[in-house]
Amino acid sequence: MINVLTTLQETEISDADFKRVAQAVYKHCGIHLTDAKRQLVSARLAKRVRAMGYKTYREYLDSVLANPNGEEFTILIDSLSTNLTSFFRENDHFIFLKTKLIPLIVQERGGSNRYIRAWSAGCSTGEEPYTIAITLMESLPQPASWDIKLMASDISTKVLAQASAGTYTADKVQVVSPQLKAKYFEPRKMPDGTPAYTVNPTIRNLITFKYANLMEPFPFQGPMDFIFCRNVMIYFDKPTQEKLVNRYYQMLRPGGYLFTGHSESLTGVKHPFKYVQATIYQR
Ligand SMILES: C[S@@+](CC[C@H](N)C(=O)[O-])C[C@H]1O[C@@H](n2cnc3c(N)ncnc32)[C@H](O)[C@@H]1O
Structure with a gap:
């Protein structure tokens, strides 16, 4: 298997890019990403940015956000949503x-x-x-x-x-x-x-x-x-x-x-x- 992981040249998503993600996610599914979530968003997207072979969050977002009906957009939403659950939760x-x-x-x-x-x-x-x-x-x-x-x-x-x-x-x-x-x-x-x-x-x-x-x-x-x-x-x-x-x-x-x-x-x-x-x- 070819390892496409590249080096991500940023430690955290920029303000402008965070705003772009937050707007797109809010528009699509109502999830409201406040500024407090910036680190979390950076961490969750980093893996995907690398796996897709991009060096910056911006390059990745330029590609994903251009196609909100695409498969990668679904993956982005998946990676940012929290799926925690359990049997008999809140019994x-x-x-x-x-x-x-x-x-x-x-x-x-x-x-x-x-x-x-x-x-x-x-x-x-x-x-x-x-x-x-x-x-x-x-x-x-x-x-x-x-x-x-x-x-x-x-x-x-x-x-x-x-x-x-x-x-x-x-x-x-x-x-x-x-x-x-x-x-x-x-x-x-x-x-x-x-x-x-x-x-x-x-x-x-x-x-x-x-x-x-x-x-x-x-x-x-x-x-x-x-x-x-x-x-x-x-x-x-x-x-x-x-x-x-x-x-x-x-x-x-x-x-x-x-x-x-x-x-x-x-x-x-x-x-x-x-x-x-x-x-x-x-x-
Ligand atoms: C934390 S889980 C809650 C699971 C379960 N209801 C519970 O309480 O254990 C939240 C779920 O809401 C889903 N979700 C978030 N935004 C949504 C939307 N706009 N439409 C449908 N599902 C959404 C997420 O994908 C995630 O699986």
């Missing part, structure tokens, strides 16, 4: 699902009208929608008799590919109890021999993974019973959050719920939701 949301929301749905639709529609918006590598699916299976009476459709979307095709494969190294699945692991995961080995687990088809089949840029029209039909949009809006500015939250409101059925990340309060955002408890809102 009180799943406790709320199990103890409050699902019992309500069962009360309303437990007869001949057994269906649930939900959306994990910004699902990253899939741990969030899989945790939702497991929670539904564990909380619904006769879960197989329910028509469950979970949508899961992200702007990064890289994380979506991992999400739909549903295979995780054992350390990522460690937080799942042995009982749930035995029920919903198959043990396997990664190609390098690392122990791993794949989510069972019963769970995988409940979820449709799809590319969606939340700045664009939603690719799913409502109404949804609930939407998880957690640890995504933290990267957006208030006007962008406001637009998005109001669009989620339209997408939910009356009485439907929006879950946001624990550090994402809707303070300062105008919206018609009813506050239920921290980071849980109801239409």
Whole structure:
């Protein structure tokens, strides 16, 4: 293999180049890169600049930004977005699902009208929608008799590919109890021999993974019973959050719920939701 790594002649991206990246990223996906992120952006782009054989950030950006529909632009967005997630992250949301929301749905639709529609918006590598699916299976009476459709979307095709494969190294699945692991995961080995687990088809089949840029029209039909949009809006500015939250409101059925990340309060955002408890809102 030819090593195309070159020497990058700058230690940090210039002010002007940082502004260009920040503007392009904001326009494309709403992610607001403040000046405080300059070092981080420099570090994350450096690898790519070198791998592509450029000597300066400017040369790289001249090429990438000239083609915002190109593959390299997607790679740039991927390298700047944060995909951190985990199974049962912010577990009180799943406790709320199990103890409050699902019992309500069962009360309303437990007869001949057994269906649930939900959306994990910004699902990253899939741990969030899989945790939702497991929670539904564990909380619904006769879960197989329910028509469950979970949508899961992200702007990064890289994380979506991992999400739909549903295979995780054992350390990522460690937080799942042995009982749930035995029920919903198959043990396997990664190609390098690392122990791993794949989510069972019963769970995988409940979820449709799809590319969606939340700045664009939603690719799913409502109404949804609930939407998880957690640890995504933290990267957006208030006007962008406001637009998005109001669009989620339209997408939910009356009485439907929006879950946001624990550090994402809707303070300062105008919206018609009813506050239920921290980071849980109801239409
Ligand atoms: C930190 S992860 C959150 C994952 C999961 N929701 C959780 O809380 O664990 C944020 C995800 O939002 C996605 N994202 C950022 N901007 C987006 C946009 N404009 N449209 C869709 N997804 C976006 C990123 O690609 C990333 O996978």
